[in-house]
Amino acid sequence: MDVQKYLMRLGWPVSCPCSPTLESLRFLHLQHLLSVPFEDLTIHTGERVRLELPLLYDKIVVKRRGGFCYENNGLFSWLLSQLGFQVEILSAQVRNRFTGVYGPPFDHLIMKVTLEGERWLCDVGLGGFQIPLSLDVETPQTQSHGVYRVRAHGNLLFVETRAESEDPSSWLELYKFTLQPCQREDFEAMCEYHQTSMSSVFFCKSLCTLLLPNGRVTLMGRKLITSLLSGEDGAPVKTTKVDLTDEEIIKILREKFGIVLTSPLISKDSDIVPPSVNY
Numbered sequence: 001m002d003v004q005k006y007l008m009r010l011g012w013p014v015s016c017p018c019s020p021t022l023e024s025l026r027f028l029h030l031q032h033l034l035s036v037p038f039e040d041l042t043i044h045t046g047e048r049v050r051l052e053l054p055l056l057y058d059k060i061v062v063k064r065r066g067g068f069c070y071e072n073n074g075l076f077s078w079l080l081s082q083l084g085f086q087v088e089i090l091s092a093q094v095r096n097r098f099t100g101v102y103g104p105p106f107d108h109l110i111m112k113v114t115l116e117g118e119r120w121l122c123d124v125g126l127g128g129f130q131i132p133l134s135l136d137v138e139t140p141q142t143q144s145h146g147v148y149r150v151r152a153h154g155n156l157l158f159v160e161t162r163a164e165s166e167d168p169s170s171w172l173e174l175y176k177f178t179l180q181p182c183q184r185e186d187f188e189a190m191c192e193y194h195q196t197s198m199s200s201v202f203f204c205k206s207l208c209t210l211l212l213p214n215g216r217v218t219l220m221g222r223k224l225i226t227s228l229l230s231g232e233d234g235a236p237v238k239t240t241k242v243d244l245t246d247e248e249i250i251k252i253l254r255e256k257f258g259i260v261l262t263s264p265l266i267s268k269d270s271d272i273v274p275p276s277v278n279y
Contacts, residue, residue: 001053003082006061006075010035020084022115025122026131032076032124037066037257039208043195045263051184051191053078064258066210068202069125070191073109074184076124086114089184092159092177094126096201099274106182106190107279108175121150121159128161128174130211135179145211145229155179198273206268208257217256219244221269224252 007018010031018024042049042065049071056075059065066072073089080087092108095101111122113132120132129148133141140149140162147162149171156176163170194200201207209218215228227239244252249267253259 001057001078001082002061003079006057006079009061009064018083020080020086020115022118022120024083025080025085025113025115025120028076028079029122029124029132030130032072033130033211034213036060036072036124037208037210037259038068038072038125039066039257039259040068040194040202041065041206041208041253041259041261041265042067043202044206044266044268045261046266047263049191049195051188053184066208066257066259067125068194069109069123070187071125073111073123073125074187076122077111080111080113080122088112088114088179088181090177090179091182091186092175093279094175095173096272096274098201098272099199101274101278102176103275104190104193104277104279106187108177109182109187110175110177112179123159126174128159133159145216198270199275201272204268204270204272206265208253208259210257219249219252219257222249222267223269224256 008014010028012018051070051074053075056071060067060071060075077087077089090110090112091106092110093102093105094108096103109125112135113120113122119135121135122132130143130145133148133150135150138149138151140147149160151158151160155178158176159174160171161174163172194202197203205220207220209216218225222244224242224244225239249265253261
């Protein structure tokens with residue numbers, strides 16, 4: 001890894017050293033979400049996602065692409081380790097927002113970073129919280145694009161966001177996980193699953209999404225979805241949806257996400273088949 005090149009990809013000032021501090025971690029986490037798309041387009045160009053770190057670096061840093069959780073979080077965890085952060089990889093199970101069902105173990109790769117005895121949850125691979133969440137409190141944590149909390153239930157931890165309702169006590173579960181450390185190779189089977197299963201959002205829908213300072217822009221199938229925020233606990237104020245042609249999709253990928261594909265994209269937005277087991 002060329003650490004400086006990766007830092008430049010994230011907008012870190014070239015002249016400033018990057019030390020393992022909470023301030024640095026928050027900056028890098030937010031900038032990753034603002035700079036590197038969360039996308040599964042490789043699957044829909046007839047290619048395969050591979051998890052070897054040098055390949056992820058070439059794809060995300062050199063070719064300026066994005067990736068899904070195993071790619072974005074896998075590479076980001078390597079960067080943090082190179083910078084001197086104490087990082088552990090964890091397994092999470094995402095609650096599918098289309099089916100309401102949790103995925104299997106190793107469904108999602110996340111990170112725990114320990115700094116001066118405090119534990120922080122990092123995730124630049126799902127598009128949820130913008131800066132690391134404290135694992136040492138269960139109280140709501142307000143960020144620019146929403147309110148989040150980490151709720152414990154036995155040895156399980158749940159990441160939740162405040163639901164879009166008038167009831168401030170209404171929470172929506174995003175995913176669940178434990179603090180059992182994992183190895184990168186533990187996720188290889190589920191990476192293959194997400195590229196081949198009718199129960200995976202990544203197989204069923206071509207997706208590219210990027211955090212904006214004031215919202216989010218998403219390409220799903222042939223539809224461009226732009227959401228802007230009011231600034232009050234990240235509440236949405238306006239969402240627009242536009243259907244695109246193949247030519248317009250190529251232009252949008254280049255202009256909105258900085259992505260230039262080298263293989264033809266087959267846009268897809270199929271229904272997801274709920275898995276037979278709710279894990």
